[in-house]
Amino acid sequence: MGNNFKNKRLFTLLIWIVIIATIIAAPSLLPSFRLNLLGRYLSLAIVALGVDLIWGFTGLLSLGQGIFFALGGYCAAMFLQLNSAAGFPNGIPEFFGLYGVQNLPFFWEPFKSPIFTLLAIWLIPSLVAGILGFLVFRNRIKGVYFSILTQAALLVFFNFFNGQQRLINGTNGLKTDVTKLFGQMVGSDSMQSIFFWITSLLVILAWFFTRWVVSDRFGKILIGIRDDEPRVRFTGYNTTLFKTIVFSIAGGLAGVSGALYTVQSGIVSPQFMTVPFSIEMVIWVAVGGRGTLLGAILGAVMINYAKSLVSEVLPASWMFIQGGLFILVVTCLPEGILGWLQGNGPRNLLARLGLTRPITTYPSLKEKDKDEVIL
């Protein structure tokens, strides 16, 4: 057992060395286009960490993380639009002119302040998530009903943002790449490489944060909720509160991720709130390994990178590959890649090929092994 544990530690360390080496080496090795893509995918890793927190640890499958992702993106984009709106008529962003809007809608006002924006990027999504979560969890709506409700909520937000041209430019979204920050174009290469560094830093911070969240008693309760919620409740814990808190943390992470993604992709639009995108987030975690925070990061970056590479060569085949990957992971590899590697996967595979002896152990020991969460 102890030996196994040490191995896993070593393994995790190894992955971290690879990740950090990639982050340090990438800016000098990759052309700016690829670097930008890598930065975007790293920012998606943050939302994946949130999904892992609520799904992998707490067992809440949210199909509406796109709401919080897009909200964060909109917060950042609104600030950037206002920041560079000085030259336009009425001193408000250009697109308002298209719809004949003269005055800034009231909710845009606070986004003139950079400090408010920095707070809003994570605070607004987590508040929205908290309220939504509280309303749902209070009634003990859970399992698939929770998933369906979050998906419906996603659709509500999508339709709302998509239809309101006069408030937030509707389906066209808000562009950020032609806006200015500190006198520089946000879309310029130098700015983008700064954003890459910020993203990398925040991914590591988010990992430490989520690890801290799950490492203590709090994390044990989350896992308890996932495995047997009534039991946790009968023991005297208020599971609604715990679920609401963790859902709102995930919302905040999604918001940060959305803001970083927006400044790097150059636009935020209601497309961030479409159903497929939110389900994809879940898949990154499923492929990487749910309940292993590192798996979420790896899954998000690897799948997205694969997606862009495959789409460049064979645009039509990505849907097949992605669909097949879903089915394969769910049916054959429920613990995800990292979970498989950290568990006895490789040894079992070798054993099946006849290269080593299969591990025989007592079922109870096996159960213990499964429950041990590797961070």
Next chain:
Amino acid sequence: MQLILESLFNGVAIGSVLLIAALGLAIVFGLMGVINLAHGELMMLGAYSTYVTQLVFKTPLLQPFYNCYVIVSLIVAFLVAGIVGILLERSIIRRLYGNPLETLLATWGVSLILQQFVRSVPLAYASGFIITILIGLILPLIIPKKVHHHSRAYVVKAGVWGISVLFGLLSANWLATSISRIGRASARNVDVTAPMWMRGGFDFLGITFPVTRLVIIIITIISVFSVTWFLNQSVWGMRIRAVTQNREMSECLGIATNKVDVLTFGIGSGLAGVAGVAVSLLGSVGPNVGGSYIVGCFMVVVLGGVGNLLGTIIASFSIGIMTDLIGAGRLISIWPDMPTPLASTVDFFATTSMARVLIFALIVVFLQFRPSGLFPQKGRMVEN
């Protein structure tokens, strides 16, 4: 009066599309506990099979019967979607019973594959594939039992599949050559043209009701009645309900639960196909046509109470009527001198998409008071 009648009709029309789409889901989700996110794509397959049927009926041989292609396409769509559903159940969902969240993810993968499938495989060959499987499944039922129990049953099996592959290939080839439009793969949306008798309107009390809408309402009524009859009166329906209530006990009493699973899922999927026919009559058919219905369907099922057909029916009609009342801004025409702030609020929500926003929000609020829908399952059960 006229206004109310018209509004009611529109609401019922919207509701009946929702109901026919949600009916299959209510069976699959309500009775089997499987979240089938590919339900929308099964509808899409039903819509495409309507399109193919229509084209087949345009060939010289079947031209005289063109007017009744819609009725034939109902059967075709049911079979196509049902077969794909059965394949899905046997290959993937069977492994995931009892894990609704996993079925959700796996069926999402299936839906992606199906979407891309209709984009990149010519419809003629897709039809050939379905025909192969259909014949392969039906032939063993026709062949006398004696042959089956012969010591060389595998030869018979191979022969059956050989024949069906041959038939499939031949029919695919025939379709591809005689109808050039489906001989090539295309990602474009296609249009199903309604036969003559379905165009135009039907005048009643000074209001014109579009005939297509009436046809959809009739299809929905027939499907609902046959499903109710099947589940409540037929032997297999009884078995399905027995397995839903207690799988182990049913198995002990000799019910072939495996067969019941296949049948239930097949019927649920087949109904999705029938819904696809209705959808194809309303607008153009594309690979993404199912995606726009799926969330609405789930809301209907959840609002109605899972596993309750009556709840599903009431939920879909009330959502339909609400959509029409809010989305078309009828509240203002019903009550013209509404106070201004209220009127501007009503006006704000008077588009289809904003009406959806409001209705979904209202459903979420409603679930605050009745967490398990209109008609919750009775009885005291431990959670989970």
